[in-house]
Amino acid sequence: MTDAIRLSHLSKRFGDFAAVDDINIAVPKGAFLVLVGPSGCGKSTLLRMLAGLETPSEGEIVFGGRVVSSGQAGLVADPSDRDAGLVFQSYALWPHMSVAGNIEWPLKVAKWSRADRQARVAEVLQLLGIEELSQRYPAEISGGQQQRVAIARTIGPKPGILLFDEPLSNLDAKLRIEMRSELMRIHRATSATSVYVTHDQVEAMTMASHVAVLNKGKVEQFGPPIDLLEKPLTTFVATFLGTPPANLLTVTRQAGELRFGNLVLAAAAQAGQHEKAQLLYRAHDILVGEQKGKPVISAIFDEAAPIAGRTMVTALFEGKRITAMADGYFRAQPGERIPLTFIEPPSAVFAMSGERIGE
Amino acid sequence: MTAKPVRLAHRLFGASFMAFAFPLRHPRKTLLRADTLLPVALLGLVVLLVVAPLIKILLTTLTPDGIDAWFSVLASSLSLNLWWRPLGNTLLLGAGVATGCILVGGFLAWLVVLTDVPARRTLWFLAALPFMIPSFAAALAWGALFRNSRLGGSVGFFEANGYVIPDWLAWGLVPTLIVLIAHYYSLAFTIISAALSSVGADLVEAAQVAGARRSRIFFGIILPVVTPALIAAASLTFAGAVSNFAAPALLGLPVRLQTLSTRLFGMIETGQTERGFVIALLLIAVSAAFLWFGERLVTGRRNFVTITGKGGRTKRFPLGKWRWPLFCLAVVVSLVTTFIPALVLLASSFATQNGALFSNWTAHFWTGEGGTEMAQGQAGIFRNPVLIEALWTTLKLALSVAAVTMILGLALAHAIARNKGTLLATLLAQISFMPVFIPSIAFAAAYIALFGGPIGPLPPLYGTFALLVIAASAHLLPYAVQSGRSVLGQISADIEESAKLTGAGVLRRMGVIILPLAIRGLFAGALLAFVKIVRDLSLVVLLFTSTSPVLSMMAYRYASEGFLQFANAITVVILAVCLVATMLARRLENRVQKWKES
Numbered sequence: 001m002t003d004a005i006r007l008s009h010l011s012k013r014f015g016d017f018a019a020v021d022d023i024n025i026a027v028p029k030g031a032f033l034v035l036v037g038p039s040g041c042g043k044s045t046l047l048r049m050l051a052g053l054e055t056p057s058e059g060e061i062v063f064g065g066r067v068v069s070s071g072q073a074g075l076v077a078d079p080s081d082r083d084a085g086l087v088f089q090s091y092a093l094w095p096h097m098s099v100a101g102n103i104e105w106p107l108k109v110a111k112w113s114r115a116d117r118q119a120r121v122a123e124v125l126q127l128l129g130i131e132e133l134s135q136r137y138p139a140e141i142s143g144g145q146q147q148r149v150a151i152a153r154t155i156g157p158k159p160g161i162l163l164f165d166e167p168l169s170n171l172d173a174k175l176r177i178e179m180r181s182e183l184m185r186i187h188r189a190t191s192a193t194s195v196y197v198t199h200d201q202v203e204a205m206t207m208a209s210h211v212a213v214l215n216k217g218k219v220e221q222f223g224p225p226i227d228l229l230e231k232p233l234t235t236f237v238a239t240f241l242g243t244p245p246a247n248l249l250t251v252t253r254q255a256g257e258l259r260f261g262n263l264v265l266a267a268a269a270q271a272g273q274h275e276k277a278q279l280l281y282r283a284h285d286i287l288v289g290e291q292k293g294k295p296v297i298s299a300i301f302d303e304a305a306p307i308a309g310r311t312m313v314t315a316l317f318e319g320k321r322i323t324a325m326a327d328g329y330f331r332a333q334p335g336e337r338i339p340l341t342f343i344e345p346p347s348a349v350f351a352m353s354g355e356r357i358g359e
Numbered sequence: 360m361t362a363k364p365v366r367l368a369h370r371l372f373g374a375s376f377m378a379f380a381f382p383l384r385h386p387r388k389t390l391l392r393a394d395t396l397l398p399v400a401l402l403g404l405v406v407l408l409v410v411a412p413l414i415k416i417l418l419t420t421l422t423p424d425g426i427d428a429w430f431s432v433l434a435s436s437l438s439l440n441l442w443w444r445p446l447g448n449t450l451l452l453g454a455g456v457a458t459g460c461i462l463v464g465g466f467l468a469w470l471v472v473l474t475d476v477p478a479r480r481t482l483w484f485l486a487a488l489p490f491m492i493p494s495f496a497a498a499l500a501w502g503a504l505f506r507n508s509r510l511g512g513s514v515g516f517f518e519a520n521g522y523v524i525p526d527w528l529a530w531g532l533v534p535t536l537i538v539l540i541a542h543y544y545s546l547a548f549t550i551i552s553a554a555l556s557s558v559g560a561d562l563v564e565a566a567q568v569a570g571a572r573r574s575r576i577f578f579g580i581i582l583p584v585v586t587p588a589l590i591a592a593a594s595l596t597f598a599g600a601v602s603n604f605a606a607p608a609l610l611g612l613p614v615r616l617q618t619l620s621t622r623l624f625g626m627i628e629t630g631q632t633e634r635g636f637v638i639a640l641l642l643i644a645v646s647a648a649f650l651w652f653g654e655r656l657v658t659g660r661r662n663f664v665t666i667t668g669k670g671g672r673t674k675r676f677p678l679g680k681w682r683w684p685l686f687c688l689a690v691v692v693s694l695v696t697t698f699i700p701a702l703v704l705l706a707s708s709f710a711t712q713n714g715a716l717f718s719n720w721t722a723h724f725w726t727g728e729g730g731t732e733m734a735q736g737q738a739g740i741f742r743n744p745v746l747i748e749a750l751w752t753t754l755k756l757a758l759s760v761a762a763v764t765m766i767l768g769l770a771l772a773h774a775i776a777r778n779k780g781t782l783l784a785t786l787l788a789q790i791s792f793m794p795v796f797i798p799s800i801a802f803a804a805a806y807i808a809l810f811g812g813p814i815g816p817l818p819p820l821y822g823t824f825a826l827l828v829i830a831a832s833a834h835l836l837p838y839a840v841q842s843g844r845s846v847l848g849q850i851s852a853d854i855e856e857s858a859k860l861t862g863a864g865v866l867r868r869m870g871v872i873i874l875p876l877a878i879r880g881l882f883a884g885a886l887l888a889f890v891k892i893v894r895d896l897s898l899v900v901l902l903f904t905s906t907s908p909v910l911s912m913m914a915y916r917y918a919s920e921g922f923l924q925f926a927n928a929i930t931v932v933i934l935a936v937c938l939v940a941t942m943l944a945r946r947l948e949n950r951v952q953k954w955k956e957s
Contacts, residue, residue: 053564080570092561096583105579106569157569 002065004029004193005050005161009059011071012045019045021217022059027210029064029160032187034196034225036204037214038240043197044165046214050195051086051163052079063161080109084161085154089169091146093138093153100125100134103153110157124152127189128182144175151183155190162187164196168203180207201241205229213237235278235354244283244312244323248350252276261318263295265342270349272357279346287343288313288326295342301332315340398774398783405771405790408833412805413797419808420636428633432641441634442641445617449601449645452536452618456600457593459540464547464592467689472555473581475675476686483552485693490545491941492697493894493911495605496930497538499918500700502609503707503927505529510613512921513712516703530614538606541696543599547592554588555581560674573676587657594653598646602798604897609918619645620800620897627804627901632811639804647796701934708928724924740928749908750932756827756909757892761885763832768843768884769877775840776847791836799834803901806830822904830902831892838891842884846877879947886944890937 003026012020020042027033035043048054050061052068052075060070063084068077093102100121107117125131128148133141138149147167154162167183168176184207187194198204204211205225213220213228213236221233225241232238238246251258251265253275258266260279271277288311290296299315299322306312311330315322315338324340332338349357419425432441467486470476489497506515507529518524527533558581566576604620612621619642626635678685709720721727727739740746771791778784794802806829810820820826832839850873858872896911903912910933918926 051564051568053567078570079564079568084568086565086568088561088565090559090561092559092565094562094565094580094584096580096586105566106571109566109569109571109575153565153569 003027003062004031004064005033005195006062007059008062010046010049010056010061011058012042012049012054013057018217020049023219025212025219025222027193029193030191032184032194032196032207032209034198034204034208034211035214036198036201036211036240039199041214042217043214047086047163047165047195047197050161051084052077052082082161083159084163085157085159086163087150087154087165087167089166091150093146093149095138098135098137099130099141099149102138102149103156106153106157120156124156127155127186128152143170144179147171147179151186155186155192158190160192162190162192162194164194166198168198183207202243205241213240232280232348233356235280235350238280238348238350242282244307246283247281247286247322248278249281250276250278250352263297265295266346266349270346270358274351274357276352277357278350278352280348280350281342281344281346283312283323284325285342285344285347286322286324287341288324288330288338289341290339291341291343297340298337299340301334301336301338303334304330304332313338397770398778398787401771401774402783402787402790405787405836408829409790409793409836412802412809416636416639416805416808420633420640425633425636428637432634432637440617441622441638445619445622446645448532448611448616449618449620451532452539452607453597453601453649455536456539456543457597459536460544460547460596461589461593463540463544463692465551465589467544467548467692468552468555470685470689472552472673473676474678474685476678476682476689478686482686482689482693485690485697486548487545488693488697489542490549491890491894491937492542492701493605493896493930493933493937494538494542494603495609495896495911495914495918496704496934497541497696497700498606498609499914499923499927499930500703501534501538502918502923503703505534513923519712526614531611531616534610535606535616538610539600539603541700542606543596544696546599547596550588550592550595551585554585556673558584558673560672563674590653590656594650597649598798601646601649602642602800602897604800604900605915608915620798623800623804624900627807632807636804636808639801642801643797646798650796704927704931704934708924708931710924724928740925745908746913746929749910749913752824752907753893753910756824756831757889759828760831760835760892761889763828764835764839764888765842765881765885767832767836768839768841769846769881770843771840772843772847776844788840791840794834795837797834799895799898800901802834803830803898807901821902822906824907827899827902827907827909831895831898834898835888835891838888842880842887846880846884849880850876883944883947886940886947890940890944893933893936893940
C-alpha cells in the first residue's frame, strides 16, 4: 500500500536559517500524524508546505504516490489540486459570509452543482452540530463555534488529507478537551489522513497514531506515541513528552559505578564507554520517603501538586529541580528537607550530547 | 444627527471610539457633584462652539428676510443659477472626485499593501503626501501650466510654448476635478490601505487552499471585506470635494462655474447674507446627507467585523513582470500630484513668464522693489508689509489653534472617559464630532451668523483675530478629541494608579509620570493641527478681514487679481511651513512609537 503522505529529505530555508531541515516521514492512509515541538521548531512551516502555501527548498512531498511539491520542481500541485484542507489557528473565517456561505464557497470554487452544495453544507453542519448557526456571521458566534465552522468548511470538499494548525490553542481549557474528542470523531468519520500541529504534548499523546517530535527544524523522533514515551531516543524527547516531566540526572563513572554526587545509581556498563552520562528517571520512579536498600537523597522541598490521588512533589537537590511522587496527599514547608528514594533503576541512559546509549 | 456621527467615528478613528462614545450604561452621577462641574462647563463650551452657531444661522433664515431668501434660492426665477446649477456642479464634482479617488487611492493601496512592489515604504509615504499640500497649491500649479488666453493676462507654460490648450482643459469642471482628485486621493489611500492591511493572510490563504484563483480571491474575499472602507473613503472624499472652495474658485469661477461653496462665498461677499446662509444650510445638508448615506450602506450589513489573522500578517502577491512597470506608475502618480505642482509653483515664482519656467529667473516676486516695470509696479512679497503681517498672523493663528486644540482635546477626552456611560459623556462625544459633517465654509458662515453682530453687551467678534482662533478650533474639535484620546490612551489607568500607590501626590504624578508620557503625543498632535490651519483657505475665506490677514487668503487674493507669480510665491511659503511642521510631527510620532515598542 502506498503511503498517504511521504516526506523525503524535505527542507525549507529562509536565507541561512533552516526552518525545516531534512525531514523524512511517511504515514499510511487514515493515520493521525501529530507534529509536536516547542515554538519555532518549524512545525508550522512544515504544515504550510504540506498545504502548498510554501515551496520546499529541497526534498519532496508525496501524497498517495503523487509528488505534489519538490525542491526541484517547486509547487507541482496548487493548493487547490492537492486534495488537502487546512484548518487555521485563527480559523480564518471570511467575515463577510454567513456560516453557510463560508462552508459553501470552497464548493462553489470547486464547481459543485447547486444541489450538491446545499446537500453537503447541510451534511457538514449536522456533522459538527451547528445547524442552527447557518445564517449567522462569524463575528456573531463564539470562539468554539467559529472553530466548528472552520472545521466544517475544511471538510466540506471531502479532502483526503486534513491539516490542522494548532486548532485548539485559542480555546479555553474545558472547551479544548471537548473539541479534542470532537476532532477525533470527525477524523474517523471522514476517514481522511490528518496532520495536526501542536506544541501541547498532551494533545499529541492523546490524539496521535503517529507522532513526530520536532526540534530546531529536525525530527528528533518519529513513531507511535507509546514508543516515544517508552523508548525516547534523545533527552529532548524524553523531557518534552510525558506528564509530569521526567528527570535527567548527570552521573559520572567512578570505580565501575555511575555516581550522582556520591550516590551510586547504576552500574558503569550501562553508560558504555562514556565517562559522564545522563540518567532518565520518571517522576513515579522517585518516591518521597525512605526505602531500605534503595538509593536515597535529602532534598529541599519546593512545591506540591495533587494529581489523581497522589502528589507530585518538586524539590531542589544541589540547585537542581527534581520531580518525584508521594502517595496520598503530601504537604511540607518550603525549605524543609525531605528524603527522595530512587525506587526503580533509570528507564534510560543518555550520553551528555543527548542521544540514547545502549540497546 | 444623533447616533450617526459615532458610526462614522468608528470608521475614521477606529473601533475604540465606539466604546468611547457609546459605552455601557453605568449608574448615572448627579450633575451637581464637584467632579462633574468641569464636564458640564465643557459641555457648555462645545454647545457654544458648535451648536449655537448652527442654531443661529438656522434662526436667521427663519426671519421674514430669511424666508424670502429661501424662496429666492429654491423657488424663483433665480433658483436655477443660485441653487440648481451649483448643486448639479457640486454633485458632479463630488461623484467624480469620489470615483477618481477610489480608483487612484485604491490602486495605490492595493499595490503597497497586497503586492511585492519594490520600495513599498517609500511608496506608502509618497501616497500619503498630497493631503499635506493645500488644494489651492495644485490649482495654482495647474494654472501655471494649462492657463490659456481666454481671460487675457499671461498664459500657462503649454500655451506659451505653442500648444493650444482648449477651454475645457484650462478652466471649469475638468481641471477642478483633476486637481481635487490629486488632492483627495491620499485620503482614500489612507483609509483603504488601513483596511487592506487588516485583511489577514489567513483569510487569503484559506481561499487559496479552497482552490480559488487570484482574481476570484480578490473579488470574492478581499474586495467584499474592505467594502466598508471603500464606502467610507468614497463618502469622505465626496464630502471633501463638495465643501472644497479653493479649486473651484480658482479654476471654475473665472468661467462662471459655480459650486455651492463658491456661491455661498459670492453671496456673503456681495452682502446677500441671508441667501448665503440659506446656501450654507443647503450645503451642510448635501454633505451630511452623503456621509449619512455612506454610513447607512455600511451599517445596513451586519457582517463586516474583520477578524484579523495571526500577527496581522498580510499576504503579498507576486507581481512578476509587472513589478517594475507598476512601481513606475505609482511613482509617476505621486510625481504628478505632489512634486511637479510644488516644483512648478517654485519655478513660476521666479520666472518672469510661465512660458519659460526655468530660464530668466528673477527674485522680483520675492524681494523686488515696487514701482518698476515688473508686475505693474507691485513689490515682491517680502517687501509687502501686509505679507509680513500675514505671515505672523498665520503663524500666530496656527499656533494658538494648535494649543487650544490640544488642551481642549485633552480635557474633552478626559471628561468623556471619566464620565463613561453618562448622558453627559455621550453628548460631549457627539457634539464634538459634529463638525465633521459641516463643510468649513458653511461653518464659517454660521460663525458670521452668530458673531457678526453684538451678543448682548459683548461687541461683535467678526473681523477679530479671536474669532478666527475660535472658529478654527471649533472646526478642529473632532480631530482634537481624537488626538486627546490617543494621548490619554498611552497612559493607562494602571500606570497612574501604580504611581498613586507609591504615595506620589497629584503634582508629582503629573510631572513625573503623565507629562513625560503625553508630551510627544501632544506635540505631534499640535503640529498636525498647525498644518491644517496654515493650509486652510475655505474657513478663513469668509472670516478674514484686513485686520487679520492670513497667507492662504493673500495667495487667493493675488491669484484672483491675476498676480499669479505672487500667489505662487506665497503658496511656496505655505508649502515650506507645512512641510517643516509635517516632518517634525512625523519624527515625533515615530519617536513615540519607537519608545512604545521598546
